[in-house]
Amino acid sequence: MVDKQLRDTIPEFGKKAGAGDGQVGVGNMSGLSSGPGARTFWEIAAIVLVAVVIIGGAEVTLRLLAIPSYILPVPSEVAVALVTDWQFIGPHLVHTLIELFSGYAIGASIGLLLAAVITQFPFAEKIIAPYILVLVTTPMLALVPLLMLNFGFGYTPRIIAVALASGPMVMINSATGFRRTDLAKIALARSFGANTMQIFMKIRVPMAMPMIIVGLLIGSIFGLLTAVGAEMVGGGFGLGNRLTTFSSTIQMPQFFAVIVVLGVLGISLYVTFFLIGKKWASWEA
Amino acid sequence: MVGGVEKGAKSPHKLVVENATKFYNTKSGPLHALDNYSMTVGDGEFVCVVGPSGCGKTTLLWSMAGLHGLTSGQVTLDGEPVVKPHPQIGMIFQEANLLPWRTLDKNINLPFEIRREKPDAQWIEHLIERVGLQGFGGKFPRELSGGMQQRAAIVRALSFNPSVLLMDEPFGALDAFTRDEMNLLLEEIWLETRKTIVFITHNIAEAIFLSDRVHVMSARPGRLGKVFKIDYERPRAIEITTGREFFDLVNEIKSEIDHHPSGAKKGRAQRVAREAVS
Numbered sequence: 001m002v003d004k005q006l007r008d009t010i011p012e013f014g015k016k017a018g019a020g021d022g023q024v025g026v027g028n029m030s031g032l033s034s035g036p037g038a039r040t041f042w043e044i045a046a047i048v049l050v051a052v053v054i055i056g057g058a059e060v061t062l063r064l065l066a067i068p069s070y071i072l073p074v075p076s077e078v079a080v081a082l083v084t085d086w087q088f089i090g091p092h093l094v095h096t097l098i099e100l101f102s103g104y105a106i107g108a109s110i111g112l113l114l115a116a117v118i119t120q121f122p123f124a125e126k127i128i129a130p131y132i133l134v135l136v137t138t139p140m141l142a143l144v145p146l147l148m149l150n151f152g153f154g155y156t157p158r159i160i161a162v163a164l165a166s167g168p169m170v171m172i173n174s175a176t177g178f179r180r181t182d183l184a185k186i187a188l189a190r191s192f193g194a195n196t197m198q199i200f201m202k203i204r205v206p207m208a209m210p211m212i213i214v215g216l217l218i219g220s221i222f223g224l225l226t227a228v229g230a231e232m233v234g235g236g237f238g239l240g241n242r243l244t245t246f247s248s249t250i251q252m253p254q255f256f257a258v259i260v261v262l263g264v265l266g267i268s269l270y271v272t273f274f275l276i277g278k279k280w281a282s283w284e285a
Numbered sequence: 286m287v288g289g290v291e292k293g294a295k296s297p298h299k300l301v302v303e304n305a306t307k308f309y310n311t312k313s314g315p316l317h318a319l320d321n322y323s324m325t326v327g328d329g330e331f332v333c334v335v336g337p338s339g340c341g342k343t344t345l346l347w348s349m350a351g352l353h354g355l356t357s358g359q360v361t362l363d364g365e366p367v368v369k370p371h372p373q374i375g376m377i378f379q380e381a382n383l384l385p386w387r388t389l390d391k392n393i394n395l396p397f398e399i400r401r402e403k404p405d406a407q408w409i410e411h412l413i414e415r416v417g418l419q420g421f422g423g424k425f426p427r428e429l430s431g432g433m434q435q436r437a438a439i440v441r442a443l444s445f446n447p448s449v450l451l452m453d454e455p456f457g458a459l460d461a462f463t464r465d466e467m468n469l470l471l472e473e474i475w476l477e478t479r480k481t482i483v484f485i486t487h488n489i490a491e492a493i494f495l496s497d498r499v500h501v502m503s504a505r506p507g508r509l510g511k512v513f514k515i516d517y518e519r520p521r522a523i524e525i526t527t528g529r530e531f532f533d534l535v536n537e538i539k540s541e542i543d544h545h546p547s548g549a550k551k552g553r554a555q556r557v558a559r560e561a562v563s
Contacts, residue, residue, distance in 0.1 A: 184382050187352055191376040192396040202399065206386045283386040283425055
């Protein structure tokens with residue numbers, strides 16, 4: 001009895017459980033930065049164990065059922081292909097990264113700037129909001145054939161598509177952040193004689209930061225999605241192009257190797273923003 | 286006894302509110318928050334304003350701080366009208382109002398960042414020690430209790446050594462014990478620094494315990510009711526709050542608030558009348 005009580009942790013009332021304190025947007029920093037909580041050694045061991053079981057299980061099952069490689073390759077084949085055929089994948093990763101980073105840099109900065117400016121003018125915001133929503137909800141991939149018609153098969157149409165996909169995502173989430181106004185905090189800054197710019201830099205921006213980082217994360221994932229999708233539509237380079245090539249030539253181990261690369265790329269984006277969030281937005285736990 | 290009249294030889298009044306009247310524009314028409322309110326605060330005096338919730342206390346304080354203007358009337362500090370935030374006025378808000386993304390040290394540094402001034406490190410060090418926050422400079426507000434957060438807010442408001450401190454129900458969210466502790470601390474700090482303090486609260490006992498004078502404000506629109514002079518010796522002990530005399534005073538002030546001709550009804554009638562005219 002006593003032992004059981006001693007093992008109980010102190011209940012923390014009033015602490016938000018997970019994401020969602022009424023925020024619009026796609027989750028907030030409390031979901032992103034704290035996650036399910038710090039992990040112990042055994043939890044990490046269990047996570048690794050699950051991966052080993054899944055990959056090992058797939059390897060054994062596929063071999064036992066004698067599934068041919070062109071339907072589903074065994075994990076070891078994929079690993080081998082990833083190493084031996086890296087020369088056919090690596091350069092395309094560089095192409096994809098170039099498109100992703102340039103498109104994202106353009107889209108995210110415009111989105112961020114627009115969010116910062118537009119939220120200062122509620123009337124303008126009301127007028128523009130539905131159009132931004134259209135941009136957010138329409139898959140920008142649909143524009144790629146048109147963009148290729150206008151800009152050819154090089155980087156340009158892809159970069160534009162990435163910018164169009166990521167920009168509105170960054171904007172809509174950042175705007176949610178900038179719209180949070182805490183009159184008491186603004187009054188505090190004003191009581192020290194702060195001007196509009198100082199209130200913006202010292203109160204509004206930090207207050208918006210958690211939502212800005214969420215927007216940047218979601219924008220980057222949408223950018224990656226759109227970059228790969230655009231590469232699949234046309235043009236002879238990029239990881240998306242590799243996917244279509246390898247599947248049409250039935251090189252399934254190579255195909256899955258590209259999937260693994262894309263997975264690692266996506267996770268890297270997430271981890272990057274997770275760490276940025278930890279540094280800049282951890283106060284909102 | 287107390288009041289600092291000896292210091293303010295030139296003008297006994299540090300802070301003067303003259304016929305302050307304030308209307309807010311709301312969707313349902315103008316809201317009469319403050320009606321012809323006048324008060325004076327002597328240099329180094331500690332004055333409390335008590336009144337029911339929503340009676341216009343905060344409106345009054347914000348006008349004194351220059352955070353918003355008045356519909357008519359004026360506030361003067363040392364004879365100069367206050368029309369915008371004044372460097373000689375420090376403000377303490379409800380629930381500490383620390384910036385959650387800044388550590389305590391950086392919160393305390395905010396006024397200097399905004400004014401682009403160099404903080405007086407020695408003075409701030411002294412204040413931090415005074416309120417018992419040594420060693421907490423690197424902590425974030427959420428890591429501290431409500432009382433400690435409010436201590437940090439006091440340090441922040443005093444950090445630039447203003448001559449006037451305006452306090453807006455600063456201890457309203459604290460539990461009774463912490464509140465007593467903070468009241469004692471505030472009195473000590475006041476006795477040491479002799480700032481001019483205007484303190485707003487709806488807790489009558491707190492108002493009596495702290496102040497030289499208690500101003501009663503009626504329900505909205507805020508009007509000046511009776512003014513009570515409080516003569517307890519300084520420094521005061523919490524024990525005085527349990528005395529018979531103290532109880533009687535609390536009751537007297539309470540009945541003054543309760544039985545004051547309801548400003549709310551009258552105000553509404555006036556508003557209706559005004560709307561009918563316009």
